[in-house]
Amino acid sequence: LSAAPEMPKEDGRPKWDNKFQYILSCIGFAVGLGNVWRFPYLCQIHGGGAFLIPYFIALLFEGIPLLHLELALGQYLRRGSIGAWNTISPYLGGIGVGSWMVSVLVSLYYNTVLTWVMWYFINSFQEPLPWSVCPLNENRTGFNEECYESTAVNYFWYRKTLNITPDIAESGKLQWWLILCLAACWLIVYLCTIRGIETTGKAIYVTAIFPYLVLTIFLIQGLTLPGATEGLIYLFTPNLNTLKNPRVWLDAATQIFFSLSLAFGGLIAFASYNPTKNDCEKDAVTVAIVNSMTSLYASIPVFSVLGFKATTAYWDCLDRNIINIINEFDLPEESIMRQNYTSWISFLNSSYPEKIAGLKLKSCDLQEFLDQSVSGTGLAFIVFTQAIILMPGSQAWAILFFIMLFSLGLSSMFGNIEGVFTPLLELQIIPKSAPKELLSGIICLISFLIALSFTLGSGSYWIDIFDRYAGSVPLLVIAFFEVIGVVYVYKIKRFSKDVEWMTGRKLNLYWQIAWRVISPLLLLIVFMAFVTLQMLKPPSYTAWNPKYEGFPMKEEKVYPPWVQAICVLLAALPPVCVPLVALFHLVKQKRRSKDPSSVPPEIFSCQGANS
């Protein structure tokens, strides 16, 4: 039964002020911190320009079809994730519940990352920057030991910001400065999401557009720095041999998937506020392409700055060696420069080998410095902050950089919160007479209280766990069920008709093939490969332990069993909702059919958009 809905009724559902707001919200949700600190890293370790090949293949066959599916679903059914899946079939309602759960878990830890960004932001107003100098030890004869053995940026991140404990089992205390910043972050989120898309729609103009401005400024600045060209050449030089490694294809697929923020339910929520006669096909292609272009665009300033940092480190290494040689041989100053260093070294090595050996000079290799690849928080808070110190006018660059990171994260938070807020609003958790502001306030308050646990000394280890387990495998499973649910339960023919009604033109064969075969197959392969790789080695983490012999290297530790149990719980709980809800409805159905005096059994609900 294909019930084409009548003209959209005035159902009092909030709507976007204009199409641009909607597109911008989707782009803001998709473009997040991962575009800046994960994509350039993947490019670097997987053969530079060659990585773009698996990336674009994954975009074409996995990213765009799934994105189109979610947007079309939300737009047609005009419901959030839980409501939409309940409408398709009560047995599939678990998909919506799983999406909602993942959105909750991710919102909790994502805002704590923003807390760290805010902490760095408010510390950027000082001269000199607090992460550029080591504090003195107690008797003021030297620098603090932990800081001296690692670097000032490391010390500021691990000690002054996180106050990290050496083991995940040691919780440490709540860090009051992080609690203040966390409160501020949740207040900002509340301010922007207080009335749902009414307020986020206005805020998104700033938070989605501002990062592009800053990226452009950094691009111009980055290209003028010495060593930028080395960094860019290093990044983009393709090494086609890496394509033989299946790991590269897996990383490309997972990156596209997580970068587009699929299976969170946020995209369905955004699309549900659209008028039904909207071209969702064009929207999906636009959002996906803008997201990928942003990743590429962001990697240019990132790698210019990394090249600059590697070059400066290389020069520092050379300079230190030169000073040692000059002091040892009492040569006049500026006799050995960087340019003639190699000739001098070979001359001295032949004439005084023992003296040179006694100096224990470090070998300075630019390639080695470029090879030091970092992703994630390490890139932003350690590597980039170090590079910023070396730039003239560091305060301004630091402030710009951290506001940009904050905007990127905040626009993604809007999507996450919308994925939590819209289904709750539809389930009518609070009475209809109560204002929307109350529900968003309750959500933000409860999330803040739970997220306080991330401000403990061991908090960053827990955030890594959430990121690795709650924000990865469940999404793959839920997306797989989404595609299967739409294609085989809702039936692809019906869905095609719905999409054709919305867009006004016939569905391209590409979508049919992608939805029916390619995307589910790809998701299955990616999921199995992902799980296999995770299970190959026991889950471990690296801990910052000043008492470790190899300090400042991080200590590799294995998770204790109770932590591993939590990891499994986080990964399994959202996907397990799907069969649980189906089972629940099956049992309810069976009980109804057994009891003859009850209301006639519900038919397998096949309604269309009866919002």
Place this chain on the structure above:
Amino acid sequence: MLRALLLTVSVVAIAHAELCKPDAQNAFKVRISIKTALGDNAYAWDDNEEYLFKAMVAFAMRRYSSKSTTQISNVLLCNVTDRVSFWFVVTDSSKNVTTVPGSEVEAAIRMNRNRINNAFLLSDKTLQFLKITSTLSPPVEPSTPVWLIVFGVVLCLIVAGILFLIVSGIQKHKKKNKDSTDRENLEEKVEVTLENGIPCEALDLKPGHINGVFAADDERFTSL
């Protein structure tokens, strides 16, 4: 007479050579990096600078021990290299051919390090006394940390924004309620007029009906 003089000078010179040599007891190595500190404004290290150095060390010794017995001639320099680096030692004029203990010299230099640095336009890093560590100055800490001030500003802005939105939301809500109650009152009035069976508005709006029977017969009436 001349021979006696030559003999004394040579003895003194040999004694000095004995006292001041690399790694001698109570001797200190100094390393100076003028080009690093001053760049284009670097001066050359010559005998005059050495004389100034001896004077500064003597000044430091005098200030530290507060007895005016140390002379410039008590400070001996040797092994000056192109780097620029050299060794120096401070002799004690009261006891012949002995040097002042290293600890005293170190304490004196430490006390007057700033003055010595400034005389040469150098710093602790560019005028290094290799065995004497310098006390590092603590960084300037304002009474309230700067970040707390910035945080306060940000928090005030956020709270102001939230209050504004909540208050405007309440006002809108009240206005909507007032509007809906107004509309209800209006509808009641309309219903009152409707209760008569004929809507008054309809009566007012509709133009009067001309009764064709009377209107058509204008000629019946006699004209006045």
